[in-house]
Amino acid sequence: MYRNEDDIASAAWHIVEDVREVSPPQTHQALTNQCRLHPDRMAQVLMALAIWVNPDEPRCELDARVAQAARTRVRTVLGVPA
Numbered sequence: 001m002y003r004n005e006d007d008i009a010s011a012a013w014h015i016v017e018d019v020r021e022v023s024p025p026q027t028h029q030a031l032t033n034q035c036r037l038h039p040d041r042m043a044q045v046l047m048a049l050a051i052w053v054n055p056d057e058p059r060c061e062l063d064a065r066v067a068q069a070a071r072t073r074v075r076t077v078l079g080v081p082a
């Protein structure tokens with residue numbers, strides 16, 4: 001279990017970076033392993049990630065952000081300029 005907020009935030013930010021920069025299968029495998037090996041820590045990280053999301057932001061804006069991230073990821077994988 002993490003003992004301070006900085007460590008939790010750092011772990012959460014690392015996941016945010018991995019989702020954008022590491023292949024989805026690798027990220028999925030790493031997260032699966034972390035959840036299996038350190039469920040308490042991962043619960044803390046998931047709670048931090050949930051806090052970072054603004055619940056008052058319209059769902060359509062969140063969906064648009066996800067869609068844009070997916071398009072950017074596909075372009076990166078295919079080597080197509082943004």
